[in-house]
Amino acid sequence: MPRKRVVIIGGGFGGLTAAQSLRHTDVVLIDRTNHHLFQPLLYQVATAALSPGDIAWPLRTIFRRYPHVRVVMDEVLSIDRAARFVRLRDSAPIIFDILIVAPGSRHSYFGHDEWEQSAPGLKTLVDAVRLRENMLLAFEEAERRRTTTGTRDGLTFVIVGGGPTGVELAGALAEIGRKAMGPDFPNLCVDDLAILLVEGGSRILPGFDTDLSAKAAAALERMGVTIKLNSPVSDIRADGVTIGSEFVRSTNVIWAAGNRASPLLVSLAVPRDRSDRITVQPDLTIPGDPWIFVIGDAAHCAGPGGNPLPGLAPVAMQQGRYVATLIQKETAPEQRRPFVYADRGMLATIGRAQAVAQIGLVHLSGLVAWLLWCVVHIFFLIGFRNRVRVMSEWMWYYITFKPGARVIYQLPRRPREDERTSQARSAGQK
C-alpha cells in the first residue's frame, strides 16, 4: 500500500508543530509566505524594538532535515473535499489523503471593513512594518508641525481592544515614545504624547483573573496610558475615532479588537461560528470527515466550561501534536480520545520589568512575571540565531532604550495631516 499523503495548510504554530511531529509520512506543508512567524513578538516589530528577520525563519530551512516534508509557498484558494485535493493560486492542485487545515485568522471589523483603512491591525510582517512606519512618521510629523506652525496639537495614538495585543502595543508605545523617541525630538515633550487604550468590556485582559487585569491597568497608567473601559468604538475615520459619543482626533489608530478565521474555511462547507471558525468534533475533525482536521485559530474547539479555547500559540501547538499522533497511529475515529488542552498558563507583558502571569492558581506580576515572559519567549523562538539576536537586542534596548529598528523605508508617502483631514471631510460630504 502506498504511503498516505498528509497536506497541511498553514505554517503557523499549529501547522508547523504538526509537520514536525509527523515522522515517516509523506507531508506537504503549504504556506502563503516563506517563513514561520513568531507572532507573539510581532508587536515588538511594530514598535521598532526588533527587526522582521529576528522573529521569522524560512520554513524551508526549518525542514531541511525532514526529507519527507515538502514545503510549498503558495496560496490555497479552495479545498475540494469530495475529490480530495486543494486548489492553489500558482501551482497545480495537490491531492491529499489526510488534510490539516491551520490557516489562522485575520482581523474582524465587526461589519465595518472600511475602518481597516484608518485603523490597521497586526497579523503579518507587512502589517508590523507599516505600523512601525506610521508611528515613526507620526513623530516626525508632530515635530515638523511644532517647529513650522508652533501649534501644540499633540500626538495621539488610539489602540482599540484591551486584549493581550492591545495591552502589549500600548505598553511598548508608551515606552518607546517616552524613553526612546523623547530625546530625539527636542521640540516635543512628554505631555504631547497621548496613548489611549479603548476597550468595549469592563476590564482589560479579560482572559486573566480580575486582580491581574487591575495590576496591568495600574502599570499601564503609571506609564502614561489612558484606559477607557466600557467604551465601544462606533466610528473610525481618517481623522479620528468616535468612542461612545466622544470624538477623539487621531491619525494613529491601531486595531486590536477582533478576529475572523480565514475565508478559505468556507469551501469546507461545514458549520462555522460567529468568528467564522469551524466548530470541530472532540477529535478536531470536521463533521462527517474523520481525516480532515482543523486546528489553531481556525478551530472553534470547546474547552472547559464550554467556552471555546483561546487563540494562543500553546493551544495550536498541542492540537498539532495531537493530530499528528492520531495520523501516525492511524487511530480509527471511534477509538480516538478527545483533545484536551493542558493549560500551562498565560502571560502578557507591559514593558520593561512589567508583566502579568497566571499559571493555574499562581498569579505573578512585575519583574518576576516579566523575566518569566522573557525566558518563555526566547525558549520558543525558532532557531538558535533568532534566540541570540532577540536576547541581545532586548539587553541592548532595555539598558539603553535605543531600539534598533527605527528605520523608515520610505514606502509610498502617507498623506499629510491636512490632506487626510480634507479627504475625510470630502468623504463625509458624499
Place this chain on the structure above:
Amino acid sequence: MPRKRVVIIGGGFGGLTAAQSLRHTDVVLIDRTNHHLFQPLLYQVATAALSPGDIAWPLRTIFRRYPHVRVVMDEVLSIDRAARFVRLRDSAPIIFDILIVAPGSRHSYFGHDEWEQSAPGLKTLVDAVRLRENMLLAFEEAERRRTTTGTRDGLTFVIVGGGPTGVELAGALAEIGRKAMGPDFPNLCVDDLAILLVEGGSRILPGFDTDLSAKAAAALERMGVTIKLNSPVSDIRADGVTIGSEFVRSTNVIWAAGNRASPLLVSLAVPRDRSDRITVQPDLTIPGDPWIFVIGDAAHCAGPGGNPLPGLAPVAMQQGRYVATLIQKETAPEQRRPFVYADRGMLATIGRAQAVAQIGLVHLSGLVAWLLWCVVHIFFLIGFRNRVRVMSEWMWYYITFKPGARVIYQLPRRPREDERTSQARSAGQK
C-alpha cells in the same frame, strides 16, 4: 553678530561628517529619510545576509548629543541662491548663510529610463528590500515551475555593470544561491542557477589595477559567475536583456551600471557634467558663490590626473571634514588651500575569504584582503549596536551559510513568469 546658520542637505557620508565636524555652529541637517545609511553594505541587505536595521541608524539619535544640530526629515525641492533659502516639501522654507549640498545620486539608465522597471538598481533600503524579495521569489518560482511542469528553465540572474557594486552583488548571489538556498530547494540543482555579470568595458573593477581585476574575475568564475566583458546592454525588457546582439532570457536583472547626481542640483544654475554632477572649484564651492559647497557623489571634483574623484565614502567624508574646517575658521575664499583627497586605498569583496584591496602600491587579495575588508567596514559602521549585530551576523552566516534575513514580506504580488512574458509581448506589439 548672530551666529551664522549652516544648512546641510543630505545625511550620507559627506553631510553626516560635515555636521559632526561643525562644533558650536548653528547647523540644520535635512534628509529625506530618518536614517544614515551605510551604503557599502547595502548589497548584503539585498542578498538577505543583513537586516535593514543593521546598516541604518536614526540621524536624530546620532545627533542627540549635538545640541547645535537640528535634524529635519523632509525633501528639499529647490535652492534659492539669491534669497538664501531652501524650499521643502512639507515644512516652511529654511534660511541659510552657508549651504553644504550633499544629496548623493540615483541610477542612470543612459537615456533608457524605461529599463528601470525591469532592471532595478540599489541605492536605498527600499531598493534593497525589493531586490531581496525578487531574489527569494525567483527561487520559489523556479522550484514551483520545476515541480509543476517538470521544465528545466533555469534561474538566471543578470547583473549589469562590473564596478564594485556589480561584483559584490554577483559574488553574494553566487554564495547565497549555491550554499544557502541550494539545500532549501530540493528540486533545484546547482547547475540551474546562472549568474551573469555584464560589463561594457574590457575588465571588471576598472578602478583597480589590472592584476586585481583579473584576480576578482577568477574568484567570481570559481564561484560559478559568468563574466561577459565588452558587452554593452542594448535593450532590457520584462523577459530578458539584449547583450550586444544576444538575447538572454531572465526576469531577474539588476542595474549596477551608471549614476546620475540628484536633480536638485539643477536649481543651483551652475554648469554640470555628463552625470549631472556639479563641477566644483578647488575649494568645493560652486562658481561665483564662496559659501555654497557641493560634496560627495553630487560633486565633480578633479583628482590626480584630472579624472574626477570616484563616488566613494572616504572621498565624501574627507570633503565633509574639509568644508567644516573652512566654515569653522571662516577662511576667506582667497586664502583657501584646495581640497586634496588622501587616497587610503580601495577594497572590494567577492565572498567569504575573497576580496581585493589596493592600498597605494600594495595589492592584496584572498583571505587577507577579506579580513581587512571586514575590519574596515565594522569600524566605520555607525553605532556600537550595529557593529556588534553585523559582526555576529557575519560570524553566523559565514559559518553556517544560513543568512538571517530571508524574509518575504508579501509586498504586492509580482506578476508570474507567464504574465510577465505576455505583458512584454503585448508591449512589443504596440
